Amino acid sequence: MKSNYQQAVLFTLQGTYMFYLRSMISYSRFTLENGLKVIVHEDPSTPLACINILYDVGARDEHPDQTGFAHLFEHLMFGGSVNIPSYDTPLQEAGGENNAFTNNDITNYYITLPAQNLETGFWLESDRMLSLAFSEKSLEVQRSVVIEEFKQRYLNQPYGDEWLLLRPLAYKVHPYQWATIGKEIKHIEDALMDDVRAFFNRFYLPSNAIMVVAGDVKHDEVKRLSEKWFGPIPSGNRPLRDVPSEPKQTEARRLTVNRDVPTDSITKVYHMSARMDAEYQAQDLLSDVLGRGQSARLFNALVKDEQLFTDVSAHVSGSFDKGLFVINGRVKNGVSPELAEAGIQRVIDDLLANGIPEQELIKVKNKAESTHVFGEVSILNKAMNLAFGELLGDIEMVNTELAKLHAVTSADVLKQAQNILREENCSTLFYLKSE
């Protein structure tokens, strides 16, 4: 993330954005000659416009010896472009705000501004797609900023490095084995201007980007502005992705670490499907049955009844390549981690043995539907979902996702539980307090 300045972060890293929207969202599309895909969503109920530009590059596209680079690069995108020395100043003068985030799959930039100043957004975004200023000062400063981000979020927080440990345990080959922030601070310290240029030239191309313009805008005007500002940018060669797939895990993996924390923490991650696989929705609902909220099975059994945990939940990573099904809990002080882990297994075994009653499935579907509809309240949410859909190859998923969720049966969910929730498919991290 560019900045933690705005606290109203819409999406967490771990796949919340995978909940797509329900009632029909209308949109129109066109592609510029240089390959830039443009999507327009008209919503005249707001005086605002937003521009969301997604670049098809994430931490999975990094070299194993140069991790954290996609995210560092995201910071550098705010360090001035070829014709405009400051990105933020003109946007603020236009009454606009912006931010960006990088995850393992994509890098996404967004602006919200009063609709009458829409062209300022086109001017700014097109200039930095054309070329950056590549200022040495900016690189030097953003290296420091990102190192401070690394410290603040991953090193100076209790349990902050949990995912830095889990990823390489679960992924042995696929680049999901490192976090977006990178494997270690040294990779960020070592980034050079030549690397920055090469990264820009390879990935920041019109043919590797999707732009969504939403809000109080009109298709024809967006088309005119797109052709004017983005049309002249050279297409470049869209990079081919060659990411190794993760081999099937065949035996249980375990890691125990001791840290200066007051409470033991257990995380179990199981390999699961990719976002566009047919069984994804059933797996997603399975995670809700087990671990979404206070009516879920894990919470009821292990926090309330048996009191083995103070907190326990489940979710799916929702990543574009094969992802992770995650169960995480903080162990109640005085309870041994082995006993607590056995509790998780009992809940899983019970589900495998007895299946899921229809009413329970309806409950998690209702929650999913509700999440979709509430997500439609913000134009920025809608814009991002359109961009994700387009990138994943099915923009219409913004309108069809809910039907897919509703089509899932109890038998489907049980089958996925049998597929996924096996110990030999699992990596377990015991993150324990030092004695």
Next chain:
Amino acid sequence: MIHPNRLVPPTLHPIDSVNPQMPERYTLSNGIEVFSLSAGSQDVMKVELVFGAGTSHHENPLLPSFTASMLQEGTHSKSASDIASAIDDFGAFLELDIDKDYSGITLYSLNKYLGNTLPVISDLLCNSTFPDHEWEIMRSNRLQKYTVNLGKVGFVAGKRFQELLFAGSPYGTTFDENDYKSLQIDGLKNFYQQYYSPTSAKIFLSGKIDSNTSQLLEDTFGQLTGKGTFLPPIEIPFVGNSFERKQFIPKDDAIQSAIRIGRRLFTKTHPDYFGMKVLTTILGGYFGSRLMSNIREDKGYTYGIGAGILSYCSDGYFYISTEVGSDVCTFALNEIYKEIALLRDEMVSDEELDLVKSYMLGSLLKSFEGPFERMERFKNCHLFGVDERYFQRYTQAIRNITPIQIQHLAKVWLQEEDLLELVVGKY
């Protein structure tokens, strides 16, 4: 292909007016005041019941906080898990919030299920039982989470900062591990009896509202009886407090230190309130602010730094907040004071002030997007003693303020000797 002239920015169009939609108000037959704002095209609703039962209403701030949380742990007819299911079965979301002045029961629901979800809320409000079993679980789990939070420099700094700034005031009440242990369930029950009654609520309703919604609200809440009325905010006299200006809480293994600098100020009704909004935005209220430009974008000492003013019903404060590398903590402090001094010593340029004005107006416009945001803005006026013309006054004040006035405010309110400085971590 012809390149546009990229050296000439597109013409900017100023934001001419911010005219936010305001809610309708009416009363249910038992006198409960309802604010109702209909907007949006999605069939969703947010129903918020607010009570004058914030943490400043008890000497142990944990007591009001636990009371609010325990509302969903059992009623005469429902167990904690029944309540969770009753909400989740219909895809709804229930939040129990508390701040210094108020507490709230908030329901987010699809309109089509409102008839199922609203009665759950009225049940919590009227029939909560505070079961011992659930209480013990919640208390020990929260205490355990508290000890985890004590490992975060930001948490420790935020908590201590409030305690120091508001020492001696109900806004500065403090708690530690012992206060978790000494709490008694009877204390919670008494607080509930005293502060939570149907007639001591105000209801804020936003979303896509139709006549059916109003009828549902009347049927669910309008017939309930209660003894209280909505409590006006408590009047808290300004108690002068004294403390060492510079405070330090060591944490030897910290690789970043948390810094908080600030002072007590005033409520939203103070004549300098809007001016201080502008001044603190210049200092640290947006990405291009002076503190961000210097401490982050020039020196790279931090991932983020911010400044602003916040107000309660009867008080308020100015703050600067950041986490910086422990090795550069002293440098960062020096730069922060340098930026504050600059605001006192030199007038802000017209160019910078114009930019901040545009940014603030755009940000205000954005803060009204959708029914929930609009209601939130209204609620934050209504509950804090200002009327809905606040936004017109705010817009005017932003437009009219001058560099001389900004400098004057800095001289009055940002003298270094008046500022509390707290560092948690390592120097």
